[in-house]
Amino acid sequence: xxxxxxxxxxxxxxxxxxxxxxxxxxxxxxxxxxxxxxxxxxxxxxxxxxxxxxxxxxxxxxxxxxxxxxxxxxxxxxxxxxxxxxxxxxxxxxxxxxxxxxxxxxxxxxxxxxxxxxxxxxxxxxxxxxxxxxxxxxxxxxxxxxxxxxxxxxxxxxxxxxxxxxxxxxxxxxxxxxxxxxxxxxxxxxxxxxxxxxxxxxxxxxxxxxxxxxxxxxxxxxxxxxxxxxxxxxxxxxxxxxxxxxxxxxxxxxxxxxxxxxxxxxxxxxxxxxxxxxxxx
Ligand code: NAP
Numbered sequence: 001x002x003x004x005x006x007x008x009x010x011x012x013x014x015x016x017x018x019x020x021x022x023x024x025x026x027x028x029x030x031x032x033x034x035x036x037x038x039x040x041x042x043x044x045x046x047x048x049x050x051x052x053x054x055x056x057x058x059x060x061x062x063x064x065x066x067x068x069x070x071x072x073x074x075x076x077x078x079x080x081x082x083x084x085x086x087x088x089x090x091x092x093x094x095x096x097x098x099x100x101x102x103x104x105x106x107x108x109x110x111x112x113x114x115x116x117x118x119x120x121x122x123x124x125x126x127x128x129x130x131x132x133x134x135x136x137x138x139x140x141x142x143x144x145x146x147x148x149x150x151x152x153x154x155x156x157x158x159x160x161x162x163x164x165x166x167x168x169x170x171x172x173x174x175x176x177x178x179x180x181x182x183x184x185x186x187x188x189x190x191x192x193x194x195x196x197x198x199x200x201x202x203x204x205x206x207x208x209x210x211x212x213x214x215x216x217x218x219x220x221x222x223x224x225x226x227x228x229x230x231x232x233x234x235x236x237x238x239x240x241x242x243x244x245x246x247x248x249x250x251x252x253x254x255x256x257x258x259x260x261x262x263x264x265x266x267x268x269x270x271x272x273x274x275x276x277x278x279x280x281x
Contacts, residue, residue: 003223003245003252004149008141011148012261016057019268023058023275030275031060032090032116032267033082037075038068038098047094049264057268062088068098075101076109083111089274090116092267113277116270119166127173134270139171141262142203142224143178149251151222153180157198161185161212161239162205167226171203192216204239214244222251226259 023030032054036047047063054061064078075093082091091114097103107115112122118134126133135143146153158180162168168184176182185195193216196202204212205226217223223245225238238255246252253259 002247003249005246006145006149006224006251006253006258008145008253008258008261011145012141012265014148015144015262015265016053016268019057019059019265019272022272026275028087028275029058029060030090030271031062031085031088032092032271033062033064033085033088035064035066035075035078035082035091035093037066037070037094037101040096040098043094043096050092050267053264053268054271057272059268059271060087072101072105075106079106079109083109083114086278088114089278090114090267090271092117114274116267116274117166118170118270124165124170127170130177134273135174135266136166136170137266137270138167138205138226138259138263139174140266140269141259142171142226143174144266145224145253145259145262146201146222149222151201151251153178153201156180156200158182158201158203159185159196159199160203160205161189161192161196162203162207162226164205167205171205171226175201175203206239208239209237210239210241212240212245214241214248217245217249219248220250221248223249224253224259225255228255228260 034047051061082088091110093106107119112120115123115134118136123133153175158175160168160172163184163186172182172184196216197218201222203224207227209229225240227239229237231237236256
Protein backbone atom coordinates (compact mmCIF):
# COMPACT_ATOMS: atom_id res chain seq x y z
CA UNK A 1 0.00 0.00 0.00
CA UNK A 2 1.31 3.45 -0.87
CA UNK A 3 2.23 5.72 2.04
CA UNK A 4 0.58 8.94 3.10
CA UNK A 5 2.85 11.66 1.78
CA UNK A 6 3.36 14.37 4.39
CA UNK A 7 2.99 17.68 2.59
CA UNK A 8 5.62 19.89 4.22
CA UNK A 9 4.76 22.82 1.98
CA UNK A 10 1.12 22.86 3.02
CA UNK A 11 1.94 22.39 6.71
CA UNK A 12 4.55 25.16 6.55
CA UNK A 13 2.02 27.51 4.95
CA UNK A 14 -0.40 26.74 7.77
CA UNK A 15 2.29 27.39 10.36
CA UNK A 16 3.29 30.70 8.80
CA UNK A 17 -0.33 31.81 8.56
CA UNK A 18 -0.65 31.18 12.31
CA UNK A 19 2.48 33.23 12.97
CA UNK A 20 1.23 36.07 10.74
CA UNK A 21 -2.06 36.14 12.57
CA UNK A 22 -0.37 36.37 15.95
CA UNK A 23 2.09 39.01 14.76
CA UNK A 24 -0.86 41.20 13.78
CA UNK A 25 -1.99 41.23 17.40
CA UNK A 26 1.41 42.42 18.69
CA UNK A 27 2.00 46.00 19.72
CA UNK A 28 5.34 46.01 17.86
CA UNK A 29 6.63 43.89 14.99
CA UNK A 30 9.01 41.07 15.94
CA UNK A 31 12.46 41.62 14.42
CA UNK A 32 14.91 39.10 12.97
CA UNK A 33 18.50 39.88 12.02
CA UNK A 34 20.25 37.54 9.62
CA UNK A 35 24.01 37.68 9.20
CA UNK A 36 25.68 36.23 6.13
CA UNK A 37 29.43 36.15 5.69
CA UNK A 38 30.99 35.55 2.28
CA UNK A 39 29.30 34.55 -0.95
CA UNK A 40 28.32 30.91 -0.58
CA UNK A 41 25.45 30.58 -3.14
CA UNK A 42 23.49 28.09 -1.01
CA UNK A 43 23.70 30.41 2.01
CA UNK A 44 22.53 33.31 -0.15
CA UNK A 45 19.50 31.28 -1.28
CA UNK A 46 18.64 30.40 2.33
CA UNK A 47 18.98 34.00 3.48
CA UNK A 48 16.76 35.21 0.63
CA UNK A 49 14.05 32.73 1.54
CA UNK A 50 14.23 33.79 5.18
CA UNK A 51 13.62 37.37 4.12
CA UNK A 52 10.59 36.27 2.07
CA UNK A 53 9.21 34.27 5.00
CA UNK A 54 9.56 37.29 7.27
CA UNK A 55 7.66 39.45 4.79
CA UNK A 56 4.92 36.84 4.61
CA UNK A 57 4.61 36.72 8.41
CA UNK A 58 4.84 40.46 9.04
CA UNK A 59 8.19 40.07 10.81
CA UNK A 60 10.67 42.90 10.43
CA UNK A 61 13.96 41.60 9.01
CA UNK A 62 17.41 43.02 8.62
CA UNK A 63 20.31 41.51 6.77
CA UNK A 64 24.00 41.98 7.44
CA UNK A 65 26.13 40.84 4.50
CA UNK A 66 29.80 40.79 5.41
CA UNK A 67 32.54 40.02 2.90
CA UNK A 68 34.47 36.81 3.60
CA UNK A 69 37.53 38.87 4.50
CA UNK A 70 35.66 40.98 7.11
CA UNK A 71 37.17 38.86 9.89
CA UNK A 72 36.04 37.47 13.22
CA UNK A 73 36.28 40.78 15.11
CA UNK A 74 33.96 42.57 12.69
CA UNK A 75 31.46 39.73 12.89
CA UNK A 76 31.56 39.71 16.70
CA UNK A 77 30.97 43.47 16.70
CA UNK A 78 27.82 43.03 14.57
CA UNK A 79 26.55 40.40 17.00
CA UNK A 80 27.26 42.61 20.03
CA UNK A 81 25.32 45.46 18.44
CA UNK A 82 22.38 43.20 17.59
CA UNK A 83 22.35 41.67 21.08
CA UNK A 84 21.83 45.14 22.50
CA UNK A 85 19.08 46.23 20.11
CA UNK A 86 15.57 46.23 21.53
CA UNK A 87 13.88 46.01 18.14
CA UNK A 88 15.75 42.80 17.23
CA UNK A 89 14.29 39.68 18.84
CA UNK A 90 16.12 37.00 16.91
CA UNK A 91 19.67 36.78 15.57
CA UNK A 92 20.85 34.16 13.14
CA UNK A 93 24.27 33.73 11.63
CA UNK A 94 24.08 31.69 8.45
CA UNK A 95 26.40 28.68 8.60
CA UNK A 96 28.82 27.50 7.42
CA UNK A 97 31.13 30.47 7.87
CA UNK A 98 34.06 30.88 5.46
CA UNK A 99 37.40 29.44 6.46
CA UNK A 100 39.21 31.28 9.23
CA UNK A 101 36.13 31.99 11.35
CA UNK A 102 35.53 30.42 14.73
CA UNK A 103 31.93 29.18 14.46
CA UNK A 104 31.76 28.07 18.06
CA UNK A 105 32.75 31.52 19.32
CA UNK A 106 30.14 33.08 17.04
CA UNK A 107 27.37 30.83 18.33
CA UNK A 108 28.44 31.56 21.91
CA UNK A 109 28.35 35.31 21.30
CA UNK A 110 24.66 35.37 20.35
CA UNK A 111 22.39 36.19 23.29
CA UNK A 112 20.70 32.84 24.16
CA UNK A 113 17.36 34.68 24.39
CA UNK A 114 17.79 35.82 20.77
CA UNK A 115 19.21 32.51 19.54
CA UNK A 116 16.33 31.57 17.24
CA UNK A 117 18.44 28.81 15.65
CA UNK A 118 18.73 27.10 19.03
CA UNK A 119 22.46 26.43 18.56
CA UNK A 120 23.79 28.23 21.66
CA UNK A 121 25.05 25.76 24.31
CA UNK A 122 22.62 27.31 26.81
CA UNK A 123 19.70 26.34 24.59
CA UNK A 124 21.24 22.93 23.89
CA UNK A 125 21.49 22.37 27.65
CA UNK A 126 17.96 23.60 28.24
CA UNK A 127 16.66 21.24 25.57
CA UNK A 128 18.41 18.24 27.08
CA UNK A 129 17.16 19.08 30.58
CA UNK A 130 13.60 19.71 29.47
CA UNK A 131 13.53 23.46 30.10
CA UNK A 132 11.88 26.02 27.83
CA UNK A 133 14.32 26.89 25.05
CA UNK A 134 14.73 27.65 21.39
CA UNK A 135 14.69 24.35 19.55
CA UNK A 136 16.71 24.02 16.31
CA UNK A 137 14.32 24.61 13.43
CA UNK A 138 14.74 21.35 11.50
CA UNK A 139 13.96 18.90 14.33
CA UNK A 140 11.28 21.28 15.60
CA UNK A 141 9.72 21.13 12.13
CA UNK A 142 9.79 17.34 12.17
CA UNK A 143 7.97 17.28 15.53
CA UNK A 144 5.37 19.68 14.19
CA UNK A 145 4.83 17.41 11.18
CA UNK A 146 4.34 14.38 13.42
CA UNK A 147 1.91 16.32 15.58
CA UNK A 148 -0.08 17.53 12.57
CA UNK A 149 -0.34 13.95 11.29
CA UNK A 150 -1.47 12.66 14.67
CA UNK A 151 1.67 10.55 15.09
CA UNK A 152 2.57 10.28 18.77
CA UNK A 153 6.13 9.04 19.48
CA UNK A 154 5.09 7.90 22.97
CA UNK A 155 6.26 4.34 23.55
CA UNK A 156 7.40 3.96 19.93
CA UNK A 157 10.77 2.81 18.66
CA UNK A 158 12.34 5.92 17.16
CA UNK A 159 15.57 5.69 15.18
CA UNK A 160 17.49 8.81 14.18
CA UNK A 161 20.22 8.29 11.61
CA UNK A 162 22.77 11.10 12.02
CA UNK A 163 24.14 12.69 15.17
CA UNK A 164 24.94 16.28 14.18
CA UNK A 165 24.44 19.08 16.68
CA UNK A 166 21.94 20.82 14.43
CA UNK A 167 19.74 17.89 13.42
CA UNK A 168 20.44 14.40 14.76
CA UNK A 169 21.08 15.11 18.44
CA UNK A 170 18.28 17.65 19.02
CA UNK A 171 15.93 15.38 17.02
CA UNK A 172 16.72 12.52 19.37
CA UNK A 173 16.20 14.78 22.40
CA UNK A 174 12.78 15.89 21.16
CA UNK A 175 11.64 12.34 20.45
CA UNK A 176 12.86 11.30 23.87
CA UNK A 177 11.01 14.20 25.49
CA UNK A 178 7.91 12.97 23.64
CA UNK A 179 8.44 9.58 25.34
CA UNK A 180 9.83 7.70 22.35
CA UNK A 181 12.38 4.93 22.82
CA UNK A 182 15.22 6.50 20.90
CA UNK A 183 18.26 5.05 19.15
CA UNK A 184 20.81 7.26 17.40
CA UNK A 185 22.82 5.84 14.49
CA UNK A 186 25.93 7.28 12.86
CA UNK A 187 28.77 6.35 10.54
CA UNK A 188 30.15 3.76 12.98
CA UNK A 189 26.84 1.98 13.58
CA UNK A 190 27.56 -1.68 12.89
CA UNK A 191 24.37 -2.89 11.20
CA UNK A 192 22.37 0.14 10.15
CA UNK A 193 19.68 -1.92 8.42
CA UNK A 194 19.06 -4.03 11.49
CA UNK A 195 18.61 -0.96 13.70
CA UNK A 196 16.45 0.90 11.17
CA UNK A 197 14.13 -2.09 10.75
CA UNK A 198 13.17 -1.75 14.41
CA UNK A 199 11.89 1.79 13.89
CA UNK A 200 8.26 2.79 14.13
CA UNK A 201 9.50 6.29 13.39
CA UNK A 202 12.67 6.58 11.31
CA UNK A 203 14.38 9.94 10.80
CA UNK A 204 17.15 10.03 8.20
CA UNK A 205 19.55 12.97 8.53
CA UNK A 206 22.79 11.92 6.90
CA UNK A 207 23.30 13.43 3.47
CA UNK A 208 23.81 10.24 1.43
CA UNK A 209 21.28 9.53 -1.24
CA UNK A 210 19.58 6.13 -1.26
CA UNK A 211 21.21 5.21 2.05
CA UNK A 212 17.85 4.02 3.38
CA UNK A 213 16.50 1.29 1.14
CA UNK A 214 13.19 -0.56 1.34
CA UNK A 215 14.73 -3.61 3.02
CA UNK A 216 15.82 -1.33 5.91
CA UNK A 217 12.35 -0.16 6.90
CA UNK A 218 9.58 -1.88 8.75
CA UNK A 219 6.19 -2.31 7.10
CA UNK A 220 3.95 0.57 8.20
CA UNK A 221 6.75 2.71 9.67
CA UNK A 222 6.80 6.52 9.56
CA UNK A 223 9.78 7.75 7.54
CA UNK A 224 11.04 11.31 7.79
CA UNK A 225 13.74 12.30 5.33
CA UNK A 226 15.65 15.37 6.47
CA UNK A 227 18.49 15.20 3.98
CA UNK A 228 19.06 17.38 0.97
CA UNK A 229 21.25 15.75 -1.64
CA UNK A 230 21.51 16.07 -5.40
CA UNK A 231 21.02 13.15 -7.75
CA UNK A 232 22.95 12.66 -10.99
CA UNK A 233 20.54 14.96 -12.81
CA UNK A 234 21.20 17.67 -10.22
CA UNK A 235 17.74 17.32 -8.68
CA UNK A 236 17.16 17.54 -4.93
CA UNK A 237 16.70 14.22 -3.17
CA UNK A 238 16.95 12.83 0.34
CA UNK A 239 18.61 9.85 2.03
CA UNK A 240 15.65 7.57 1.41
CA UNK A 241 15.12 5.47 -1.72
CA UNK A 242 11.74 7.14 -2.01
CA UNK A 243 9.82 5.02 -4.56
CA UNK A 244 10.30 1.54 -3.07
CA UNK A 245 10.23 2.78 0.55
CA UNK A 246 6.97 4.66 0.03
CA UNK A 247 5.34 1.39 -1.07
CA UNK A 248 6.03 -0.12 2.32
CA UNK A 249 5.55 2.56 4.96
CA UNK A 250 2.53 4.37 6.38
CA UNK A 251 3.84 7.95 6.19
CA UNK A 252 6.76 9.48 4.32
CA UNK A 253 8.11 12.97 3.68
CA UNK A 254 9.13 13.87 0.13
CA UNK A 255 12.32 15.74 -0.82
CA UNK A 256 11.80 18.47 -1.83
CA UNK A 257 8.57 19.60 -0.21
CA UNK A 258 8.94 17.84 3.13
CA UNK A 259 11.15 18.88 6.01
CA UNK A 260 12.77 21.83 4.17
CA UNK A 261 9.71 24.13 4.14
CA UNK A 262 8.95 23.18 7.76
CA UNK A 263 12.45 24.21 8.81
CA UNK A 264 11.83 27.66 7.33
CA UNK A 265 8.45 27.95 9.01
CA UNK A 266 9.89 27.03 12.42
CA UNK A 267 12.32 29.93 12.21
CA UNK A 268 9.28 32.20 12.04
CA UNK A 269 7.74 30.37 15.01
CA UNK A 270 10.97 30.80 17.00
CA UNK A 271 11.18 34.49 16.14
CA UNK A 272 7.60 34.96 17.28
CA UNK A 273 8.46 33.17 20.51
CA UNK A 274 11.51 35.41 21.00
CA UNK A 275 9.33 38.49 20.55
CA UNK A 276 6.85 37.12 23.09
CA UNK A 277 9.66 36.66 25.57
CA UNK A 278 10.86 40.20 24.97
CA UNK A 279 7.43 41.45 25.88
CA UNK A 280 6.07 42.48 22.52
CA UNK A 281 2.79 40.66 22.72
P1 NAP B 1 26.30 16.26 9.11
O1 NAP B 1 26.71 17.23 10.14
O2 NAP B 1 27.20 15.98 7.95
O3 NAP B 1 25.98 14.88 9.85
C1 NAP B 1 25.73 13.72 9.13
C2 NAP B 1 25.58 12.58 10.09
O4 NAP B 1 25.37 11.39 9.34
C3 NAP B 1 26.80 12.32 10.98
O5 NAP B 1 26.40 12.13 12.30
C4 NAP B 1 27.41 11.06 10.39
O6 NAP B 1 28.02 10.22 11.34
C5 NAP B 1 26.19 10.37 9.85
N1 NAP B 1 26.56 9.42 8.79
C6 NAP B 1 27.40 9.60 7.75
N2 NAP B 1 27.46 8.49 7.01
C7 NAP B 1 26.65 7.59 7.58
C8 NAP B 1 26.31 6.25 7.28
N3 NAP B 1 26.81 5.62 6.22
N4 NAP B 1 25.45 5.62 8.10
C9 NAP B 1 24.93 6.23 9.18
N5 NAP B 1 25.21 7.51 9.51
C10 NAP B 1 26.07 8.17 8.72
O7 NAP B 1 24.92 16.65 8.45
P2 NAP B 1 23.66 17.50 9.05
O8 NAP B 1 24.02 18.93 9.08
O9 NAP B 1 23.10 16.84 10.23
O10 NAP B 1 22.65 17.29 7.83
C11 NAP B 1 22.21 16.02 7.44
C12 NAP B 1 21.43 16.14 6.15
O11 NAP B 1 20.28 16.94 6.39
C13 NAP B 1 22.18 16.83 5.01
O12 NAP B 1 21.76 16.26 3.80
C14 NAP B 1 21.69 18.26 5.08
O13 NAP B 1 21.74 18.92 3.85
C15 NAP B 1 20.27 18.05 5.52
N6 NAP B 1 19.65 19.17 6.23
C16 NAP B 1 18.41 19.50 5.83
C17 NAP B 1 17.76 20.51 6.48
C18 NAP B 1 16.37 20.84 6.04
O14 NAP B 1 15.88 21.91 6.35
N7 NAP B 1 15.71 19.93 5.35
C19 NAP B 1 18.37 21.20 7.53
C20 NAP B 1 19.64 20.80 7.95
C21 NAP B 1 20.27 19.78 7.28
P3 NAP B 1 29.35 10.64 12.16
O15 NAP B 1 28.89 11.58 13.23
O16 NAP B 1 29.82 9.36 12.70
O17 NAP B 1 30.27 11.28 11.18
